[in-house]
Amino acid sequence: MRHRRPAGWFSMLFTAAVACLLLMAVPSASAAEVKPHTVLLTWQQDPTTTMTVQWLQRGDLLPLAEGQDESLEHAHGVPQIEAPPADADATWDGPALHVPLMLNEAHRVPNPDSFDAELKLGWTEAGLFLRVAVRDLTPSEHPDRNDLWRADSVELFVSTGVGDSDRYQLILASGADPEQDGLRMQFYDSRADRAVDLTAETSSAVHDEGYTIDVLLPWENLGLDAVEAGRELAFNAIVNDAGTEEASQWLGWHHHRDSSRNSRSMMPLKLTDGEGTQVLLRTVLKEDHLDTDKSEAQFFAHPDLAGKTITLHAGDEVVGSTTLEGDELPLHAAIPIPAPPEDERWGALSVELDDERVAVLEMSAIYASRPPDAAELLYRAAGESEFQTAETAVHRMIAWPGVFRQRVELTGLEPASTYEFQIPGVDRTFKFRTMPTDIDEPLRFATGGDIRHRQDWMEATNRQAMKYDIDFVVWGGDFAYADAMEERLYRWDEWFQANYNTLISDDGRVVPVVAGIGNHEVRGGYMVNQDDYEPTDEYRLGRAPYFFQLFAFPGQPGYGVLDFGDYLSIVLPDTNHANPIAGEQTDWLASVLAEREHVPHVFPVYHVPAYPSHRPYDGGVSRQVREHWVPLFEEHGIEVVFENHDHTYKRTHPLRGGEVDPHRGIVYMGDGAWGVGTRDVHDVEETWYLRRAESTRHAIIVTLHGRHRHMLVVSEDGDILDEYPQTPLNSGLGQ
Structure with a gap:
């Protein structure tokens, strides 16, 4: 059976939600970079005469595969609107960035007949405006304002950019639960500059099948006096449902719930003065760091995209394609990602939907770097003038893109003694103590x-x-x-x-x-x-x-x-x-x-x-x-x-x-x-x-x-x- 949302939720404009916003960016410098804060000491055997020293280091960056475009855009365009709707009951027919495909971490809608959501965004000179429309047949909100997220609620996350630390969170309960007293909200503030109090203009409308919440988030919340087209931000929305007999469930735009701690789990936005678009496709990069042959791009789409062809490109070269088929919500397809040419790397792969570019996959550094050389750790007993050397073993971190572990076990040390050591490339002398006999x-x-x-x-x-x-x-x-x-x-x-x-x-x-x-x-x-x-x-x-x-x-x-x-x-x-x-x-x-x-x-x-x-x-x-x-x-x-x-x-x-x-x-x-x-x-x-x-x-x-x-x-x-x-x-x- 095909699951459809009410008519009027869709347009014929398509774009893609790139859900793979990787934590570790590809190294930006050609020289291997030592990360001194990762120094870690432990023991593998008797601590009276040994010490194991290790740290992490980025590898040497390989060149991009020929023909790739390093400046591919993947931010979602948020159009400027003349004025927000008067309240949550008013119709919003103007331009908007429209996200009717909201899924959970498993890329599913758990119970679409009883719980579903859509999101619209626009911007004005006053702030970022958004509407969240939720289907929820069993309203149940938490009585404690500090725990709103534990039951029916909407969580909004806003940051100055993906990966930026300057961010805040707003949690809203609509008042659809008759046991609670109207719309309630709670802020969590992670901004560096808190000179301006966090505020929001909100309204909600409750109906038989759920509720709608409108929110205007002032630019002053992010320390911005004014904005113009071209400004980039980061955003995510999560809708929580307390459920009935089932466990609680949630839907989100980005497919990870880490936005409260990590703005890399947000979607990139760019303010535009153009028309609105609609997001009907989620693209997820799955890289297997134990078996690189299993790396693939996965696609989760609304059933209205059935029959559409997706192609994956490296520059002008097509590296794979698939056709969306079926009638379930969501559709699912995948394209295997081949290894790049020898001694080269994929920097980014573009996704095209029926010959229109809709997304960019930023590849991790699984192929992006070659190992640094083994290092020579310098160490000496405290008070001695000459350093001894010990060569490290270099190990690729299979699930930490582009990062390598340098490790050496020092043996034959004197018990109950202090030693000094120096990590190559780090301008600091560290110490350790061996244990007594x-x-x-x-x-x-x-x-x-x-x-x-x-x-x-x-x-x-x-x-x-x-x-x-x-x-x-x-x-x-x-x-x-x-x-x-x-x-x-x-x-x-x-x-x-x-x-x-x-x-x-x-x-x-x-x-x-x-x-x-x-x-x-x-x-x-x-x-x-x-x-x-x-x-x-x-x-x-x-x-x-x-x-x-x-x-x-x-x-x-x-x-x-x-x-x-x-x-x-x-x-x-x-x-x-x-x-x-x-x-x-x-x-x-x-x-x-x-x-x-x-x-x-x-x-x-x-x-x-x-x-x-x-x-x-x-x-x-x-x-x-x-x-x-x-x-x-x-x-x-x-x-x-x-x-x-x-x-x-x-x-x-x-x-x-x-x-x-x-x-x-x-x-x-x-x-x-x-x-x-x-x-x-x-x-x-x-x-x-x-x-x-x-x-x-x-x-x-x-x-x-x-x-x-x-x-x-x-x-x-x-x-x-x-x-x-x-x-x-x-x-x-x-x-």
């Missing part, structure tokens, strides 16, 4: 998880941890919340930047990071639940490319143990993200713990908690951890376990055999709230296993001295939330 003097590290929802939150907790002169940090998963998706690479870049800003001491000492895997390192969260799951290195790399390429330890298969001499072992299991809990991994864990019963400090650190402080106690992964791992912890003398994932702070009673045991029980701490939004906690009085629980971002500072240990929990503001045991070590924990 014993802990006759205190050793201190920080641990936690769920690291970065916002860069400022992450940096605040980093700074508190650094006040305790930590030797290293152990993070138990969910680093950048990038979900192994290339369009969220900016989150990794911000993660690196936060560490560069705050995990380097005033004298240049870089704090090493020991990393365990979490669900947000994996595309889909739990790859073992995927129908096509294979327990192979290649499969795991494809589902979690950034984790396995960025962190030298634990490496494949995704779990491991790091031994510090004979006094400390950090055990990093994987809670169903790249490996099943039961079976081979549990056998490995049993062997690892049995072999280390002589080690005074053995700390398992993993992501999903056995004893959650927010999520249900009977959650599937938590049950598996209690069934398969907790008995091993009890059998082999583990005393403290660090868990994450719930975005809270918790400490349990000492637990053994499924009950409180003050004498032989294990304490489970953490629950992962380093730099993320916190969640509500279970009532401690009514939760048998909880001793403490708070909705607070925090770091756990672990101090080891001989056979003694002490855990101090510090908030992002520097407040002491908890300590265990209650008596600090004699060595002191002063800031």
